[in-house]
Amino acid sequence: MYLQRQFGQLVLSSRVKSEAILLEIKPFKVCIETSLPAVIDTIKALYSDYNYFIYDDSVFVDFYIKIEKGGFFRGYSQAQCYIDGKTPFKPLPLSQAYPFFEWGLNWIVASHIHYYLLLHAAVVEKNGHALILCGKPGAGKSTLCAAMVGNGWRLFSDEMAIIDLKTNELVPFVRPVSLKNRSIDLIQEFVPEAVFGPCFHDTAKGIIAHMKPNSASVFLANKKAFSKWIVFPQYQEHSQTLLQSFPKGKTVLELIKNSFNYNMLGGYGFSNLCQLVDRSDCYNFIYSNLDEAVVLFDQLLE
Known part of the structure; x- marks a missing residue:
């Protein structure tokens, strides 16, 4: 998935390869990684007024969230949410991949932000x-x-x-x-x-x-x-x-x-x-x- 700004609009290609989206949801910056078209399309629709950035090592990111299909043992009909590379949740049906992102973001803020x-x-x-x-x-x-x-x-x-x-x-x-x-x-x-x-x-x-x-x-x-x-x-x-x-x-x-x-x-x-x-x-x-x-x-x- 390739991300860029074009005339103020977010452009996401349909490549299957998973890449990172950096989305500013103030007061935080969230790096979202996914190759699932349903997640990409819903983010594109609901967060179209937000600031997006090309991700690189110079940008500070508060949270890393990855939503992908489960592996061989989990079953490819399931979605898994990774928080900083870890899996604190059981997988959900693949049809619930987008709300998995929202719930994962709720969890990581509630669990880690104490300032x-x-x-x-x-x-x-x-x-x-x-x-x-x-x-x-x-x-x-x-x-x-x-x-x-x-x-x-x-x-x-x-x-x-x-x-x-x-x-x-x-x-x-x-x-x-x-x-x-x-x-x-x-x-x-x-x-x-x-x-x-x-x-x-x-x-x-x-x-x-x-x-x-x-x-x-x-x-x-x-x-x-x-x-x-x-x-x-x-x-x-x-x-x-x-x-x-x-x-x-x-x-x-x-x-x-x-x-x-x-x-x-x-x-x-x-x-x-x-x-x-x-x-x-x-x-x-x-x-x-x-x-x-x-x-x-x-x-x-x-």
């Missing part, structure tokens, strides 16, 4: 104020995140809130929004202009599809913001839209439960969590109607 505080949360921003959406899998945070990004909010991250330990600012980590099952059709209807990658069936999470970040979010990926709200969303079918104040002490405890590396950071982690909560209004949020949810959060800005 930031990392929370399992989505983050969006508007008018300089960041909103952290924190919750367990299935709570509806990615669905709500995608709906808000489709209605004027800037995407910071769908999977991970990254907090600068020196300034307590949130750092953008802009990547495609991962949606599951019924949320895919819901967001395609709610944000008809959104660009989606292919659907991946029979994964451990059900059906998965990725919504491409809008160009504005990618362009502003260097622009940090302070938290203004911390919200714990919960989708409940046919429920009323209900926003309730949540105690700050309990908020700290919930964020600790949802942190990837709080225990690694000791006093730095505790201090930054307390600062984050002190500066934020904290809420529990129950919803079923996306229109009402987006209007409610826009009203918080007023």
Whole structure:
């Protein structure tokens, strides 16, 4: 696979030979190696607004990820993810090769980056104020995140809130929004202009599809913001839209439960969590109607 820039467009040849793509997903540079056309095509579609570089030894790379077919003993119908040459995961069906890349990137950041505080949360921003959406899998945070990004909010991250330990600012980590099952059709209807990658069936999470970040979010990926709200969303079918104040002490405890590396950071982690909560209004949020949810959060800005 050969990579070059041509009139601002990414050009990938169809050679079978595996070569490296260097992709800037701020604040990191990621080297991706693959010969699988499905992975190449999906990266080309979902990351078309990002900076690509020709890889050479002079460029510092944070992470090396390789996605290839399994070997003879693994079976050529499987995909294997290599992180820095190692295989920390069991292989997956070849049809899931692209989400394997996204999941592998999540894992390597959560497992190795300890100069930031990392929370399992989505983050969006508007008018300089960041909103952290924190919750367990299935709570509806990615669905709500995608709906808000489709209605004027800037995407910071769908999977991970990254907090600068020196300034307590949130750092953008802009990547495609991962949606599951019924949320895919819901967001395609709610944000008809959104660009989606292919659907991946029979994964451990059900059906998965990725919504491409809008160009504005990618362009502003260097622009940090302070938290203004911390919200714990919960989708409940046919429920009323209900926003309730949540105690700050309990908020700290919930964020600790949802942190990837709080225990690694000791006093730095505790201090930054307390600062984050002190500066934020904290809420529990129950919803079923996306229109009402987006209007409610826009009203918080007023």
